[in-house]
Amino acid sequence: AQSVTQLDSQVPVFEEAPVELRCNYSSSVSVYLFWYVQYPNQGLQLLLKYLSGSTLVKGINGFEAEFNKSQTSFHLRKPSVHISDTAEYFCAAPNQGGKLIFGQGTELSVKP
Amino acid sequence: ETGVTQSPTHLIKTRGQQVTLRCSSQSGHNTVSWYQQALGQGPQFIFQYYREEENGRGNFPPRFSGLQFPNYSSELNVNALELDDSALYLCASSSQYSTLYNEQFFGPGTRLTVL
Numbered sequence: 001a002q003s004v005t006q007l008d009s010q011v012p013v014f015e016e017a018p019v020e021l022r023c024n025y026s027s028s029v030s031v032y033l034f035w036y037v038q039y040p041n042q043g044l045q046l047l048l049k050y051l052s053g054s055t056l057v058k059g060i061n062g063f064e065a066e067f068n069k070s071q072t073s074f075h076l077r078k079p080s081v082h083i084s085d086t087a088e089y090f091c092a093a094p095n096q097g098g099k100l101i102f103g104q105g106t107e108l109s110v111k112p
Numbered sequence: 113e114t115g116v117t118q119s120p121t122h123l124i125k126t127r128g129q130q131v132t133l134r135c136s137s138q139s140g141h142n143t144v145s146w147y148q149q150a151l152g153q154g155p156q157f158i159f160q161y162y163r164e165e166e167n168g169r170g171n172f173p174p175r176f177s178g179l180q181f182p183n184y185s186s187e188l189n190v191n192a193l194e195l196d197d198s199a200l201y202l203c204a205s206s207s208q209y210s211t212l213y214n215e216q217f218f219g220p221g222t223r224l225t226v227l
Contacts, residue, residue, distance in 0.1 A: 004154075006154075036218075041220075042220055042221075043116075043202055043218035043219050043220045043221050044155070044202065044204075044218040045218070046215055049215070090154050090155070092154075097168050098168070099145070099157045099160060099168050099170065100145070100147075100155075100157060100204075100216065101157070102147075102154030102155045102156075103154050104152075104153060104154050105152075105153070105154050
């Protein structure tokens with residue numbers, strides 16, 4: 001089955017601490033991978049994408065993600081989070097028809 | 113450059129009613145996709161329109177239908193509303209057919225509540 005799995009539904013973290021949001025994908029989805037962020041009462045904004053090339057991808061707002069083919073993972077990281085990073089984060093990949101499949105989301109809560 | 117816009121922002125309906133949601137795609141984009149995001153869930157693909165034709169459909173019943181107009185704006189229609197249709201409906205536009213790697217730009221969504 002085509003799937004994208006986010007392993008943590010909620011991640012609480014203190015301000016300026018590092019964070020990792022985990023994402024695994026099934027091998028049946030196309031290996032193009034995306035991370036989106038959704039702030040409260042807003043739509044989705046693309047953080048970063050992996051299409052090919054370097055396995056370490058840098059995105060906006062200081063986020064980066066590493067594509068690991070052997071572990072079918074695409075974890076999102078930030079070395080030092082801010083209060084403003086509090087949001088819902090979604091990992092996504094297109095299926096063979098090119099339609100985006102999303103994970104269930106991870107709620108990142110940054111506390112002072 | 114105008115981004116993706118959706119209207120209305122919020123909507124309350126009762127069971128059995130019909131609803132139409134609207135989306136204006138970003139300038140230069142000819143493909144529109146609709147997603148349903150239930151509370152606490154990731155977005156689920158409903159269908160996609162490319163140059164006014166449906167181009168793929170997710171696991172949604174026929175009472176979910178859509179249109180795309182010559183200016184590439186789009187409508188999502190839902191008939192015979194059910195309580196489980198309560199969700200945030202997201203529209204996304206992109207510039208090419210079969211967006212395997214073309215970025216989809218999302219609108220702010222329409223929050224539908226069915227009572």
